[in-house]
Amino acid sequence: MTKNQTIDTIIFDVGNVLMDYHWKTYLDSFNFSPDVRDAVASAMFLSTQWNEMDRSLLPDQEYLNLFIQNAPQYQREIRQVFENCEDCIHTYDYADSFVLKCREQNCRTYILSNYSRYLFYKTEHMMHFRNYMDGELFSFQAGQIKPEPEIYLTLLEKYSIDPRRALFLDDRQENLDAAARLHIHTLLFTTYPETLEELLRFTSP
Numbered sequence: 370m371t372k373n374q375t376i377d378t379i380i381f382d383v384g385n386v387l388m389d390y391h392w393k394t395y396l397d398s399f400n401f402s403p404d405v406r407d408a409v410a411s412a413m414f415l416s417t418q419w420n421e422m423d424r425s426l427l428p429d430q431e432y433l434n435l436f437i438q439n440a441p442q443y444q445r446e447i448r449q450v451f452e453n454c455e456d457c458i459h460t461y462d463y464a465d466s467f468v469l470k471c472r473e474q475n476c477r478t479y480i481l482s483n484y485s486r487y488l489f490y491k492t493e494h495m496m497h498f499r500n501y502m503d504g505e506l507f508s509f510q511a512g513q514i515k516p517e518p519e520i521y522l523t524l525l526e527k528y529s530i531d532p533r534r535a536l537f538l539d540d541r542q543e544n545l546d547a548a549a550r551l552h553i554h555t556l557l558f559t560t561y562p563e564t565l566e567e568l569l570r571f572t573s574p
Contacts, residue, residue: 375533375534376476376534376536376554376571376572377475377476377477377534377535378476378478378479378530378531378534378535378536379471379476379477379478379479379535379536379538379568379572380476380478380479380480380481380535380536380537380538380543380548380553381468381478381479381480381482381514381538382480382481382482382538382539382540382544382558383480383482383484383496383507383536384458384482384483384484384540385540385558386539386540386558387460387461387464387467387468387496387498388458388459388460388461388464388492388495388496389458389461390456390457390458391457392410392414392454393410394457395410395454395456395457396410396414396450396457397448398456399446399449399450401446401470405443406448408440408442408455409440409443409446409447409450410515411439411440411490412436412437412439412440412443412447413436413439413447413450413451415438416435416436416439418432418435418436418439418503419436420483420514421514422485422487422515423483423484423508423509424508424509424512424513425485425486425487425509425512426512429486429487432485432487433447433448433451436451445554448547451524454488454491455488455491455492456494457501458488458492459495460495460496460497460498461561462496463561464498465497465498465501467498467561467565468498468501468502468525469501470565471568471572472501472570473550474569474572474573476572478501478502478503478505479502479503479504479505479506479519479524479528479530480499480502480504480505480507481506481515481521481524481537482505482506482507482508483507483508483514483515484507484508484509485508485509486509489507489509503528504524504527504528506523506524506527508520511523511565515539515540515541515544515547516543516544516546517547518547518550518551521539521547521548521551521553522551525551532551532552532553533552533553533554535553535554536553536554536555536556536568536571536572537553537554537555537556538555538558538564538568539555539557539558540555540557540558540559542557545557553568554571556571557567571572
């Protein structure tokens, strides 16, 4: 990306940008044997159904049933992990100030994030940064997930965002590549200090 003085909109991913998402650490907290841990990980967090839960087209209970079907011998452990899986998510200390610093650059701020309905309602109380957003689109609200182009287009249309004046922050390159194909400027999130410095370089007059 080259310096572009016309950027007036910052679009934030949430997971691993504004909130820490570490399912491996959470799963380790149960002290399962290595075999059980790997089986539960495969049945849940590494499954295609976990990614589809971000779309939330099915009832939450149905996703749990699908996880159990992946490893029925570990039904008890899967239920236990699913019940409290919001514990794998924590808000970064810098989240609010990050958004506010962008707003100080006279930029509008939005959220575009893959996030399941089940986890959202368990963690929305942690998302104080939402108070400083001009709008948001979580995947469960749209029934669409990144990096599908439809979810980006839904956000752009919903808030009348000009993609050529917008900058999208995400920690996954495939999500940035999809945005770039729609002429949205992109910036890979690495660390807060590095990303903020890079962002300000492109939004400061």
